[in-house]
Amino acid sequence: MAKDDKVILACTECLSRNYTTHKSKKNASERLELRKFCPKCGKVTLHKETK
DSSP: OOOEEEEEEEETTTOOEEEEEEEETTTOOSOOEEEEEETTTTEEEEEEEEO
16 A cells, blocks of 8 residues: 655745645655645645645
């Protein structure tokens, strides 16, 4: 069974940490980037994985 890492996604505009998700260690080597709604900005922005 593959292990998953818990990752935190932060907005690139206001830098607030809004979302948590899981990422597969086996399949993903680079940082995760998703376009999601930021409640602080009030719009859809790019969210990047933080450490």
